[in-house]
Structures are given as C-alpha cells and as structure tokens.
Amino acid sequence: xxxxxxxxSGAASGFASTIALQPFDLLKTRLQQGDxxxxxxxxxxxxxxxxxxxxxxxxxxRGTSPSLMRNVPGVAxxxxxxxxxxxxxxxxxxxxxxxxxxxxxxxxxxLPKLTSQGNLLSGAVARVGVGFILNPLSxxxxxxxxxxxxxxxxxxxxxxxxxxxxxELLKGFSASSLRDAxxxxxxVALYEAFKRQASFIVAPSSNSQSAMxxxxxxxxxxxxxxxxxxPFDVIKTKIQVRxxxxxxxxxxxxxxxxxxxxxxxxxxxxxxxxxxxxxxxxIGWAVYECILMVIRx
Numbered sequence: 001x002x003x004x005x006x007x008x009s010g011a012a013s014g015f016a017s018t019i020a021l022q023p024f025d026l027l028k029t030r031l032q033q034g035d036x037x038x039x040x041x042x043x044x045x046x047x048x049x050x051x052x053x054x055x056x057x058x059x060x061x062r063g064t065s066p067s068l069m070r071n072v073p074g075v076a077x078x079x080x081x082x083x084x085x086x087x088x089x090x091x092x093x094x095x096x097x098x099x100x101x102x103x104x105x106x107x108x109x110x111l112p113k114l115t116s117q118g119n120l121l122s123g124a125v126a127r128v129g130v131g132f133i134l135n136p137l138s139x140x141x142x143x144x145x146x147x148x149x150x151x152x153x154x155x156x157x158x159x160x161x162x163x164x165x166x167x168e169l170l171k172g173f174s175a176s177s178l179r180d181a182x183x184x185x186x187x188v189a190l191y192e193a194f195k196r197q198a199s200f201i202v203a204p205s206s207n208s209q210s211a212m213x214x215x216x217x218x219x220x221x222x223x224x225x226x227x228x229x230x231p232f233d234v235i236k237t238k239i240q241v242r243x244x245x246x247x248x249x250x251x252x253x254x255x256x257x258x259x260x261x262x263x264x265x266x267x268x269x270x271x272x273x274x275x276x277x278x279x280x281x282x283i284g285w286a287v288y289e290c291i292l293m294v295i296r297x
Contacts, residue, residue: 014075123188179232222281
C-alpha cells in the first residue's frame with residue numbers, strides 16, 4: 001500500500017460518512033450552542049421540527065459543504081497519517097505485536113499490528129496533529145451549522161472568520177485536543193482489540209465478512225470512546241460558536257456550564273454525537289479497510 005492509495009481510501013471514507021450523517025452533526029451543534037444561562041433546553045424533536053418548517057428537509061443538510069471541506073481531507077489525512085505512523089511504530093520492539101494465527105488470514109486486516117500502548121499513542125498523535133492543521137475548517141463548520149451566524153455562503157463565512165485574526169482560526173483547539181487525543185487513542189486501541197477478538201471467533205474468509213467485522217468493531221469502539229470524551233465536545237462547540245465573554249476561554253466555559261447546569265450540561269447532544277460516531281465509525285473504517293484490501297488483491 002502506498003500513501004496515495006491510503007489518501008484515496010480515507011477521502012472516500014470521509015465523503016460517504018459525511019453525506020450520510022450530516023443531519024446528526026447539524027442537530028448536535030444546534031443543541032450544544034445554547035447559552036447555559038437558559039434553563040429550558042431545546043429537544044431533538046423540536047429542533048428538527050423547527051429546521052424542517054423553516055428550510056424544509058434539505059435544511060437538515062445545512063453545512064454539508066464545510067463539513068465535506070473539513071471531513072474529506074481530515075479523514076484522509078488522519079487515516080493515512082495513522083497508518084503511516086503505525087507502520088513506523090511496528091518496526092519497534094516496544095510497540096510491535098506478534099500476529100496470532102487468525103490475524104494472518106488474507107481477509108483479516110491490512111493495517112499494522114501494534115500493542116495496546118502503541119495503538120493508544122498512534123491514535124492520539126495522529127488525531128491531534130491533523131486537528132491542528134484543520135482547526136480553521138472546524139470553526140467554519142461549527143459556525144455554519146449554527147443559526148447564530150447569518151452566513152450567506154461558505155466563502156463569505158471563511159473570510160469573516162479570517163478577518164478576526166489567527167486566534168479565531170484556532171478557537172476551540174485546546175478543547176478539541178482534550179477530546180480528540182483520548183478519543184482517538186481509545187478508539188484505535190478498542191477497535192483493534194474488538195477486531196482481534198472477532199477474528200479469533202470467526203476468521204473472515206471474504207472481504208464482505210471482513211467488512212462486517214470492521215463495521216461492528218468500529219461501531220463498538222466509537223460508542224465507548226464517544227461517551228468517555230463527550231464533555232470536551234460540548235465545551236469546544238460553545239467556545240467556537242458563542243460570542244459572550246463567559247465562553248471565550250476553556251476554563252471560563254467549563255465554569256459557566258458547571259455553574260448553571262451542573263454535570264448534565266457537559267452531556268448536551270450526547271445521543272446525537274453517539275449515534276453519529278457509531279455510524280460514521282462503522283461506515284468509515286469498513287470503507288477504508290475494504291478499499292485497501294481490494295487494492296491489495
């Protein structure tokens with residue numbers, strides 16, 4: 001496998017999951033953007049109804065363009081850098097892991113095999129590195145999905161953000177890193193563990209069986225990692241979309257949420273992000289690994 005093949009597979013993975021799941025991202029942003037001072041929180045049903053009444057069903061896909069701008073190169077870069085990093089780490093006796101019998105099967109996986117520590121480290125490093133590069137697009141995506149900003153176009157939105165200076169382009173990066181590093185590390189470690197255990201039980205004999213194992217393993221890993229890191233996603237969204245002074249820093253945002261909502265405030269939009277992550281993980285990693293396996297054959 002070369003880098004070009006990995007980038008192509010990652011881009012296809014990001015495109016498929018973004019188009020299919022944009023409504024989840026839109027609704028999550030709308031729920032999380034609310035001011036913590038307001039006690040009455042919008043429901044998923046009411047938010048969905050309001051969007052459809054105002055913009056029709058197509059309104060649920062608002063922000064698809066910036067999402068594609070963020071996710072297609074983001075997923076491609078993340079999966080490629082993760083694969084390359086794991087390939088490099090697999091040459092080290094500290095991180096490489098001896099394959100089991102079922103893992104030698106042709107349809108098991110095309111990715112390098114590392115220890116749990118290696119999977120945790122590689123996932124965290126790759127995700128935070130790509131997140132830093134693409135943070136400006138994350139800000140653009142969050143604000144375009146929000147109804148606080150009256151942006152007419154993606155280009156106009158980006159220009160208005162750029163004019164506010166470099167600090168605006170990196171807004172929310174600390175919260176994103178605190179979310180992404182443990183999420184990606186946990187996800188990769190759990191994904192490989194679930195995949196390995198599944199292969200021990202039923203050794204895949206075809207690409208379709210392998211795709212099913214990858215989907216179920218990724219969905220399970222995505223669910224656990226999402227629940228563990230969701231509070232940082234809430235904090236990141238509020239920092240990126242709210243304009244009030246109380247949301248202009250990581251610690252001030254944490255204090256504001258805690259003061260007015262308590263622990264429950266850190267779990268706004270959990271069901272939407274959980275649903276989105278489970279489905280995007282299942283789709284994304286199955287597409288990525290299956291394309292690479294097809295290319296390999």
